[in-house]
Amino acid sequence: MLEGLAPWARQEAQEAGAEVGAERADGLRVRGPVEALLSLRLAAAVYLRLGFAVPRPRALLGDEHLRRLTAAVRAVAGGTPFQGFRFAAAGADSAVFRRLADELRDATGLPHRPDDGELVLRVRPDPDGSGWEVLVRLTPRPLSARSWRVCNRAGGLNATLAAAMIRLAGVGPGDRFLNLMCGSGTLLVERALAGPAASLTGVDHDADALLCAEANLEAAGVAARCRLLRADVRETGLSPGGFDVIVADLPWGDAVGSHADNLDVHPAVLDVADRLGAPGVRLALLTHELRLLERVLRSQRRWRVDLDVQVAHGGHHPRLVVLRRA
Template sequence: MAPRTLILTTNPGIEDIVAEEATARLGARILETRTGHGRVIVSLDEDQLYLVSYMKSIHRARLLLSRSSICGGHSCLEKVREAVLESGVEKYITPYTSFAVRAERVGKHSFSSLDVARVAGDAVIEAVSRAHGARPPVDLDYPAVVVAVDVIHDELFVSIELGGELSWHRRGYRIYDHPAALKPTLAYAMIILSGIRDGETLMDPMCGGGTVAVEAATLLESSRIICMDRSRRHIGGARLNARAAMVENRIRFIVGDAARLSSYVDSVDVIVSNPPYGIRMGSPREVRRVYHSFLREAVKVVQKSIVLITTEHKTVRQVLEREGWSIAHERRVAHGNLYPYIIVARPG
């Protein structure tokens, strides 16, 4: 089978995790990692395309049809039209196939993403009409095929969304939606960064809706998973999510206070958690108190690593170093409109 080029999108900041998973799970060849932009471009044998839907670190996968340069002037919209016409899009859309164009524009241009979508949509209709003798139907709400046209600074990408409108980070198990839920793609990345091995124990002592615990239970076959939260309502929601993911029997649920962690567990290999951010708690003094109490307890029971995602990274670093731990790794990621840090700490 001929190799195909895919654009894999994710949370900015975990592109290397995507590249590692694509190599291990798909046998893909990494062509380009656009660090900080949430994009990894890979080459994959056509008969392996179905495996992409099993990836845990990506939001979307796009079959790349065309890549070219583009300028920022309004007249360069003609380049969009030409690129779509020459992309071979008519192989994927017929007069009986509804479609929509989704456009993204990053950088300084004299045209908008709406302009890109309009021109690209007209070009799709023209290409399909030439090839099949009739126009394809446009359906902006429920299209059968989504054509992605992205202008990223001076580059133009035309691709087909393999999952349609579906973003693969939206797991089907999310019945209970915690108000500060962590994206499953970030939870997966944090589990990988923890260095946990199958069979070791993972705990999330502030688990909220259970995203970390559920992702760990679906990834690790033999590990002991513990999901704890001081809110009985959140633990109930986490149970619902775990039940929907069919991993409820793999997880131990505890209603408990992370500030008294050592009274609930004697030893765990790793902690992976999304603790409250200062921006959510309102008071910087209160968040420092919570972090200090929690981390002072965490270092008593954790054997291997503590992995947190937080905007309070300076406080976390200071408290852990004061407790004799070292920061092995940290990175800034995008999570909604926030830019927290993932911090990986180890003993000594």
Template sequence: MLAAEVAEVLAPTRPPVPVPGRDDALELRHTGPLADVLRLRTAVAAFVHLHFDVPRPRSLTSGDHLARIVDAVYASLRAGGSSSFRFEAAGSDSAVFLRLADLIREATGLQHDDRDGQLVIRVRRGAARRGPERSGAARGAGAPDPGWDVLVRVGPRPLSARTWRAADYPGAVNATIAAAMVRLGGVTASDRVLNLMCGSGTLLVERLLTGPTEAAVGVDNAPEALTAAAANLDAAALTRRVTLVEADALATDADLTGAPFDVVYADPPWGTLHGSHATAADVHGGLLRAAHRVTKEGGTLVVLTHEITVMERCLREADALWTPRETVRVFAKGHHPRIYVLGKRSPA
């Protein structure tokens, strides 16, 4: 999904490739303005990647090596300003890193804040050493040293930390996952969009920032959630494009302005901060029925849920209502929820 967005937003001459030794990162050569990278919505963070053929971090404090790091810091500052920096590295409090911090501070004017620094500089072993640690003997005599990588984050905070999030709400979906849900559901200017159990409005904001809609409605039965959603929509300058409704999203008599809808999103509670596992079956089954009532023929339902077993059972029971189109497993703070993309079945 990220690779597809990179192709659309950055138009690289070569497609991105997986970073050796990692399953959560892509690498590409970007020749355009670095600020364009900040437009990515499914990326958690972006870094300028430098590789140094040196045996130890001490070498980074000298000559051309230091100049390359300083240039990367300035590139990040031009894309999105920062006032301070910090290291993310093993031994970041050592004399070597304190010396490197002093040199970067002298060259850039940025303050070194080892706890809350805005611009992050990661220092780690090169790709050949990623994965299980191997001794020099295990690598074999004469094997090349993998060197060291320095990664300078683009911007003062992760891309996933949206500037529009004026109000936090317990259990709010991660914005990058919400952006992925939007892409999976498809984006068309004529869409009528509904967000059931909308919480603080993350899915609504991400959908509207991706592209226009004919109508957008958010429904939640918690006044505090709708207050948070209103604040976030206002911060994103989207208030006039969304109707918020206080109602039970699963109620058969809920008055949902704008029905039928082309695309419906939902992120049902799963028990840690809202709801409970004991009621998960009722919630998921009710969600599938409620969404079916207000979705147009051939429309799409996109659901993010941690209750995988419950969701699979409810889908089997609702086989006459929805056709599974795609299932995507994601990672979210130690959990592995799934995104279900469903199509409304036509009457037999």
């Protein structure tokens, strides 16, 4: 789970029929049907958790613990084409982990691929402070690596975060949804997959970004429901008052755009959304320009902040705000 998103991840898991237990810094403990868990859109990855009352990883080499580990790896690998396994742990290249790897390889027949093994075993101290835990990832790739992602671009949004943004902005079948600065289309795809909508529109001024978005929409099977428009967001020609939900993952000024451009773009997006938003419009914005966002929000009176969440995204800590007209 991405840091900051626990309340919504919990809600989604409960709606999927899972029993949700303790919350940890980077995850939730859940119990439920595997298929339902693997369909969660706000979960970055799903792991099978094994707790071991041992003082250090060396003790995992004991017979009983090895049997549990082997059974877990076999259960996870059964039916899924993993090419190998690897450990994600402090000291993963130590003699203890090499021995563990040999034992697991011999018992399961799965090769140990320390660099690119798809079956990931995270070994770490139990956050409850009682021994160690091993987390076995259930899928070869994290859930945030969506199968619809056939085209990626610098600054492309993490799909798990996009799904969270869509949930926070609200999803209704009658929504006329607009994604300003849609880039590779992450928010548009995630909104289309979240349920029916009256209309789904993405705008970007970059032709290559739109080609990329088109490819992703096609791969997701939602292209026919979406409209892409090449335009500067300040001059779209779209009907005033025509949208119920507007979202934008603004340029962060590092991989995409520049801080100088952002000084214009951030306030402009509020103006544009004010013009294009229907009565009751919900506006969700994500940006890493934290001080600029503060300043822009403070210097206007048309929008009030309904929700303000700081999230973690690839080493950044952007803010996700949901605004309503004051």
